Amino acid sequence: MARASAAPTVRRVTESRLFFPLVVLAVILLFNLVYDAGFFALDTIDGHLYGNVIDILRDGSTVMLLAIGMTLVIATGGVDLSVGAVMAISASVAALLINPDLQSLSNDPNVTATPLPVVLIATLVVATVCGLWNGALVAYGGIQPMVATLILMIAGRGIAQLITNGVRIQIFYEPYAFLGNGWIILPFSLFIVAAVFVVAWLMTRRTALGMFIESVGINSRSSFFSGINERRVKLVAYMFCGFCAGMAGLVASSSIRTSDANNIGLNFELDAILAVVIGGTALGAGGRFSLFASIIGAIVMQAITTSMYAIGVPAHALLAVKGVVVVLVILLLSVQVREFVRRVAAPKAA
Amino acid sequence: MADWLGARLSRNRRFIPLAATITLFCLAYGYGAVVYEGMRDPQVFLNLFRASPFLLISAIGMTFVILSGGIDLSVGGVVALTTVATAALLRGGTDPWLVIVLMLLMGMAIGATMGAFITFLKVQPFIATLAGLWVARGLCFWISDDAIPIRNRLWEILGQTKILIPGLADPTTKQGEFVSIMVVVELLVLAVAVFVAHYTRFGRTVYAIGGNELSARLMGLRVNRTKMLVYTMNGFCSALAGIALSVDVSSGHGLYAMGLELTVIGAVVIGGTLLTGGVGYVIGTLFGVLIIGVIQTLIQFNGQLSSWWTPIVVGLLTLAFIGIQSFLAALKTRQSAVQRRVGHARPTDAGAGEEAT
Numbered sequence: 001m002a003r004a005s006a007a008p009t010v011r012r013v014t015e016s017r018l019f020f021p022l023v024v025l026a027v028i029l030l031f032n033l034v035y036d037a038g039f040f041a042l043d044t045i046d047g048h049l050y051g052n053v054i055d056i057l058r059d060g061s062t063v064m065l066l067a068i069g070m071t072l073v074i075a076t077g078g079v080d081l082s083v084g085a086v087m088a089i090s091a092s093v094a095a096l097l098i099n100p101d102l103q104s105l106s107n108d109p110n111v112t113a114t115p116l117p118v119v120l121i122a123t124l125v126v127a128t129v130c131g132l133w134n135g136a137l138v139a140y141g142g143i144q145p146m147v148a149t150l151i152l153m154i155a156g157r158g159i160a161q162l163i164t165n166g167v168r169i170q171i172f173y174e175p176y177a178f179l180g181n182g183w184i185i186l187p188f189s190l191f192i193v194a195a196v197f198v199v200a201w202l203m204t205r206r207t208a209l210g211m212f213i214e215s216v217g218i219n220s221r222s223s224f225f226s227g228i229n230e231r232r233v234k235l236v237a238y239m240f241c242g243f244c245a246g247m248a249g250l251v252a253s254s255s256i257r258t259s260d261a262n263n264i265g266l267n268f269e270l271d272a273i274l275a276v277v278i279g280g281t282a283l284g285a286g287g288r289f290s291l292f293a294s295i296i297g298a299i300v301m302q303a304i305t306t307s308m309y310a311i312g313v314p315a316h317a318l319l320a321v322k323g324v325v326v327v328l329v330i331l332l333l334s335v336q337v338r339e340f341v342r343r344v345a346a347p348k349a350a
Numbered sequence: 351m352a353d354w355l356g357a358r359l360s361r362n363r364r365f366i367p368l369a370a371t372i373t374l375f376c377l378a379y380g381y382g383a384v385v386y387e388g389m390r391d392p393q394v395f396l397n398l399f400r401a402s403p404f405l406l407i408s409a410i411g412m413t414f415v416i417l418s419g420g421i422d423l424s425v426g427g428v429v430a431l432t433t434v435a436t437a438a439l440l441r442g443g444t445d446p447w448l449v450i451v452l453m454l455l456m457g458m459a460i461g462a463t464m465g466a467f468i469t470f471l472k473v474q475p476f477i478a479t480l481a482g483l484w485v486a487r488g489l490c491f492w493i494s495d496d497a498i499p500i501r502n503r504l505w506e507i508l509g510q511t512k513i514l515i516p517g518l519a520d521p522t523t524k525q526g527e528f529v530s531i532m533v534v535v536e537l538l539v540l541a542v543a544v545f546v547a548h549y550t551r552f553g554r555t556v557y558a559i560g561g562n563e564l565s566a567r568l569m570g571l572r573v574n575r576t577k578m579l580v581y582t583m584n585g586f587c588s589a590l591a592g593i594a595l596s597v598d599v600s601s602g603h604g605l606y607a608m609g610l611e612l613t614v615i616g617a618v619v620i621g622g623t624l625l626t627g628g629v630g631y632v633i634g635t636l637f638g639v640l641i642i643g644v645i646q647t648l649i650q651f652n653g654q655l656s657s658w659w660t661p662i663v664v665g666l667l668t669l670a671f672i673g674i675q676s677f678l679a680a681l682k683t684r685q686s687a688v689q690r691r692v693g694h695a696r697p698t699d700a701g702a703g704e705e706a707t
Contacts, residue, residue, distance in 0.1 A: 130664060143672055146421070147625050154612045155665030159686060161658040212645060270480060277477070283472050320488020326481040330473050
């Protein structure tokens with residue numbers, strides 16, 4: 001009813017939503033340009049694009065996938081801590097399906113025990129079931145999201161280890177490795193991200209689901225009273241998040257060609273959550289979300305990582321930098337700081 | 351008569367999770383003692399305390415944080431940072447007592463910083479402490495990429511002194527059941543924590559904040575100061591746990607205590623503390639830690655099961671205890687709703703009951 005008058009406001013909000021992550025990204029890229037003038041150089045080898053920027057996108061594709069699912073969950077006012085563990089589970093499932101015989105690994109690049117489509121579908125189903133479990137605990141069990149997903153986060157890596165019996169299964173099957181290593185001008189994983197993004201966008205912006213999710217995030221109870229099946233909305237959000245985590249697990253395991261239940265997706269839940277927070281979706285509060293801003297957030301995270309490696313910060317010490325970034329982002333987004341800035345800025349303006 | 355029974359039941363309902371925890375511990379240990387002859391050895395029981403002083407110490411700190419309605423995900427990082435910093439300082443020749451004091455101060459400083467973010471900038475505890483976890487773990491590797499061994503007389507004394515249990519050991523041959531100095535330290539921390547939680551104004555304020563922060567504020571309780579103290583105290587506990595771990599393994603490395611925060615939260619929840627805050631007992635945490643210890647011991651004695659079952663069982667137990675708590679909370683809501691309909695309870699009571707669930 002107020003659509004006509006709301007339209008400019010909505011547009012302004014969307015712009016400001018993308019504004020912050022884009023500024024951060026620009027600062028990081030500028031920093032890289034100053035540090036290494038050839039940072040933006042692109043090479044073409046066999047018609048495929050290579051370069052630092054492409055690397056950032058390719059390495060960031062798993063976090064982007066996670067961020068898409070995480071955005072929906074955070075928009076419902078929840079959080080999913082288990083995505084890293086679900087990645088490990090799906091990597092283990094996929095590797096086991098390709099090579100079930102743990103004793104004698106076949107290193108023939110053309111051999112798989114299960115046809116590739118079955119591997120992909122089975123893995124994604126398992127991951128979605130993990131999401132279903134989380135969603136059921138949150139929506140129907142009434143458990144706080146952080147706690148409910150913590151359970152799978154604790155148990156998930158144990159489950160992943162049990163699936164492969166503690167063995168790191170190497171994957172030699174070439175078509176599977178294409179998911180994370182293939183190139184069609186651009187890295188193939190980016191096309192996967194694009195496909196999942198389009199599905200998520202259509203699902204949330206071309207059906208009422210997106211509005212339902214935002215409504216549940218803003219006020220779950222009043223959504224219920226306005227006739228929204230708020231439990232089912234939450235369930236769908238968590239299931240989709242599980243699906244995305246499964247996809248990310250596929251890409252990650254294919255890119256390193258093993259199922260490493262200990263390390264695949266380790267700490268990725270944090271990157272994904274941070275990406276969404278940088279994208280401006282309010283953690284804990286939920287409500288309005290922007291999938292695209294979350295993708296930018298994911299790229300920001302990966303750009304930070306890549307630039308730190310470029311400077312020569314050791315991999316583990318990088319965590320400290322990320323921690324400081326989180327603190328800065330939180331400060332920038334916090335109401336207290338904004339009010340403080342406004343108070344400081346106001347007398348000058350007057 | 352029925353009134354009396356009902357009142358008694360509802361008064362004791364808060365003990366149900368604690369009773370369940372203790373029963374579970376006894377059942378699990380009893381089962382082990384029946385099946386495996388080795389577990390009847392009293393030393394195995396003492397080893398439950400000896401194996402992980404750092405787990406209990408950090409779980410005690412976490413209990414206060416969770417009771418206040420918060421969460422601290424940084425413990426693993428702070429513990430690892432303490433081991434690395436301790437090892438580096440000792441290698442550099444710093445006085446060991448000074449090292450201990452410095453480490454405890456560092457832990458408190460980290461805790462206080464996170465507490466300030468949570469209290470004054472209204473950052474969600476989960477995010478603020480996550481950032482703390484990353485910074486702490488990152489700093490470990492800034493100090494050293496590799497594990498640093500600790501060769502120090504004091505650390506040897508702390509780690510290797512056997513305190514013999516009277517009646518179970520022979521003092522002349524120094525053979526028999528024993529505990530280590532760190533076990534005494536952890537039990538001391540436990541005793542202090544029980545006292546602080548249940549017999550001081552600070553402890554009552556923590557419970558009040560966890561029950562309803564706004565009400566606590568309106569009651570004139572010093573909410574900000576208490577929250578700061580809770581996180582500072584947890585930083586202290588993490589640092590102490592880090593020292594305990596460094597004594598245990600006599601080295602320091604940034605990859606130690608990976609995922610410790612999750613085990614610790616699991617132990618606190620299994621100990622019957624409500625994750626929404628305000629309900630729970632410090633003593634329950636002891637049994638939570640012991641149950642995790644028993645699970646590990648059972649898996650070791652079994653020999654067939656892989657150690658990956660430990661996180662799975664811990665996860666399931668955490669879930670089970672959350673389930674019990676939600677059930678009890680639902681029961682309470684229904685009861686207060688009934689009371690409201692009958693008109694026995696004052697409206698404020700019913701409202702408060704609903705708020706708490």
